[in-house]
Amino acid sequence: MSASTEHDQLILHTALTAGRIMIENGSEIERVEDTMTRIATNAGAQTSQLFVMITGILMAINGEVGAQIQPVKRRTFDLEKIAVVNELSREFAVQQITLQQFADRLDHLDSVSKYFPFWLQLLAAALVSGPLEVVFRHNLHDFWITCFVGMVGWVVYYLISKYVEIRFLAEFASAAVIGLLAVWSHHLGLGNSVDDVIIGSVMPLVPGVPITNSVRDILAGNLVSGPARGVEALVSAAAIGFGIAMVLQFV
Template sequence: MTNDQGHLMIKTALHAGRIMIENGSEVARVSDTISRIAANAGYPDSKVYVTITGIMMSVSGEENAQIEPVVSRSIDLEKITLVNDLSRHFAEHKITLAQFEERLTDLDQHSRYFPFWLQLVSAGLVSGTLEVVFRHNYPDFLVTCIIGLIGWWIFYVLNRLAKIRFLSEFLASAVIGVLALLAVKYHLGTNADDIIIGCVMPLVPGVPLTNAVRDILAGDLVSGIARGMEALMSAIAIGSGIAMILQAV
């Protein structure tokens, strides 16, 4: 009987950990959450090893360790927050372990994103506002908003189709470069440099970069370097997309 409880605990803890890593949490938070779940379920001396591509966990006194691979990675901070809330509720005995597992499955299947039009408008506003903040170029605000919106739209659609983040970033930034140069050529904008700087801002790999620094500082060197590589690849993809267009003109 205790064995069943232990299996359910490991399953739930690994499930929670996988959801958190898949959606862009740092490694220290994941191992902290998993050990808390284990401690609150009555196994204070569990061992857990978390990396960005997989989680291993064992309970002292039991024979086998369990492995949970993490295959896909995206960014959804709301899911991390919800797993965090569920873990808190479990610690306060508001939900049982079985309910916890049930809600995790539910959470995993239904993602609650902002509506697509709001994401598009946000991408446009990020581009426009940051272009003005960085470059103080007020006349190009509107055209930057529009090109940033189109760039994000292309990135989003390609990411859905191809599921290769670097490729989508490369193509989206290339399109942004072409549109910015065209806008200046047809006198819709005044400075192509400023427009491009604003428009690539929604594509900036903010989450992998911040997490890379946090992971390395926390001592999770393997995951930190892997995340740093991810961020660097994104930056190179964006940069080479722009560089290709600038060289071609």
């Protein structure tokens, strides 16, 4: 293999890996296209053709290598990785790092990227639930019990989405748990209003990333990926709703 072919292979590999990481972690399509084109241009490719969809990427550059496909299989929300890819792309543009370093750091990104510690995520889930219950319903008495129920609901969501490979089951199960706990806490006299506790506690489960990205993708003209994400948001919202409705009907 000649040196230029090898270089072209590296450009394709780097751009495709960057694109896959960004889509996997919840970036909008326009940003992915923009970043991949910049990587190819900055690496010295004269032209590049891209086809980016929410389930896979197809990319070709001029030269002897053919077009390559990168499927996108899993989907999580880790906005830090998008920020890291963005930063690396900026560093590469001003030639602080070489293409080879860029590729290496992208390949190792999955193993070095760090989430917030688990206790902090628990605290965060509690602090989404409680304050929003107060903001929406002005019911200060139920603040603490909403924090607790929201935290337990989020633990259920976290564990199920980590160990069970069925999509939308986690939303459904944790909504059902939240409903049961809210009704139960009302029976024990800990909460004044079942409604307020449930409204606050489901807030950490709100599919914020798909909603926002769906709107942005449609506005940018990505008429396949935008509605696809909208369906994703709608189904998660429906799963939460069914979980709550099931509990309310039996109680």
